[in-house]
Amino acid sequence: MLLKKYVKTRRKVKILLLVTIVALIVITCIILLGSAGPNGSTIERLLDERFIARAYQPQSEQLQQQQPKEQPVPLLQSRRENGVIVPEKYDEQKIKSRIMANRLQQVKQQQRDNEAEQTRTTVDALATAVHIFYTAPVPWYKSKKPPLPQPEHPNEVALPLTTPKPVKILNTAFYPALGLYKPSAKLLGQHFDNIRSCGIGVLILSFVRPSDPALLHQILELAPQHNLSVTFELSVAGNRTLEFVRQQLQEIAAYVELPGFYRVWSQSHAALLPVLYVSNAYKLSESLGRQLCRPTVQELAEQQAAHKEAGGLRRVLDALFIGHIRLKSHADVLRRLCFDGFYSKLPSNGAVFASTWKNWSYLKSYALSYKMLFVPTVGPGFAERNKFPRHGDIQRHRSNGRYYGVAWRTAILNHVGFINIASYNNWPDGSQIEEVMPRAGFLDYNPGSRTKYLDLTAHWVGNFLKTRQEAATAAAGAAQNCYELLNNTIC
Secondary structure: OHHHHHOOOHHHHHHHHHHHHHHHHHHHHHHHHHHOOOOOHHHHHHHHHHHHHHHOOOHHHHHHHHOOOOOOOOOOOOOEEOOEEOOOOOOHHHHHHHHHHHHHHHHHHHHHHHHHHHOOOOOOOOEEEEEEEEOOOOOOEEEEOOOOOOOOOOOOOOOOOOOOOOEEEEOOOEOEOOOOOOOOHHHHHHHHHHHHHOOEEEEEEEEOOOOOHHHHHHHHHHHHHHOOEEEEEEEOOOOOOHHHHHHHHHHHHHHHOOOOEOEEEEOOOOEEEEEEEEEOHHHOOHHHHHHHOOOOHHHHHHHHHOOOOOOOHHHHOOOEEEEEOOOHHHHHHHHHOOOOEEEOOOOOOOOOOOOOHHHHHHHHHHHHHOOOEEEOEEOOOEOOOOOOOOOOOOOEOOHHHHHHHHHHHHHHHOOOOOEEEOOOOOHHHOOOOOOEOOOOOOEOOOOOOOOHHHHHHHHHHHHHHHHHHHHHHHOOOOOOOOOOOOOOEEO
16 A cells, blocks of 8 residues: 555656665675674684694694794884984994894804704714715816807808817806815815715725826725725726726726725635726627626636636736616626626616616616626716706706605615715715805705705615615525625625
């Protein structure tokens, strides 16, 4: 009745309905905004999130939050009057006090760093089954040809008046804590102490002609004083003649007689034999490599009857030759060339077959079936400071030490007898474990101390020794294979 009385036309009915709908929409929005205000469910949700974060927070972080934080040094603020800065008088006492406060903070930080370095992880036992590549001297610089000057006109050809001299560029992605050092007795002693504290027992030196005989003699004299041994890595390319290899072995034979040279006891030969690594051994031709084969009894009798010298290259130096391989087929090549074992050398996982961690179980079983040695190479990473790397795309990030740990864990789980580390101070390849110094434009070991990878090496060497001891104890009653022998003994 009321609608009929006051609303007599259809147009007025539509206007009334529209006004009603608009009023309902406004009331609904007001209710929703009121429930989502600062006193609504948003506060409850925020409290729930804070509670969950506090519940799952580590205890160490909770203790750090409970401890009072150091108050930062307040910044000097200029006095203002009516928004205008009032010049202050020079106060020498304030400036000196601020400089002293900053200096005290630096001293406290240095003390914390020194305490962290003094509490390094060390290994008391010596692992002669763990070898590490050592570089002396380190090639800090590389030569680069400077670019030719640009011509003044586009159609003109730039011809240099004189031959430009090559420019020396620093060839390392990290910066060493000891600076760009040169070998000295004090420096070598410091390096050998660090290596010995990690539990490593053998150094691998690159024997490349022409080498420094005085430096090699110095290292071989200092190493036994730190309870270390030394062996060489012989570099042999495919184009080397038999006479060249023979001359190198003759030179190495003079160092083998020194007390600091590394030897192992061979059960099959009942003698102490030196160990030699051979880089690029897979490039050797078969005619050259057969000279490493030991003659059989029948061949010895025939050679004696013909009054010929026996033994080939092993007559010059009888040693255990461990050859460098890259591909799967190279293991069979070295077996036919009469090598005693093989190693991977490259610390880049996935770069080649031999350096890929998942292939180490196959290489170990292959070596075991032919009574050879497989020596995997582990490393903390690989970082060449080159726009175009020499070895291709094999850069490997350290991943805060996780990359190094996976390599060690894989080698230990495969129960290998020997492990070599690349490297202690090969700075050009970026595979070093030596201490570094944070510096602008260079990589470092952060987060962590500058002795981070020395501590990690000591940790993994300890695990390796423990695993080998447990394997030897478990196989004490049965016949042991070549990888379960201890006390510097091989098959």
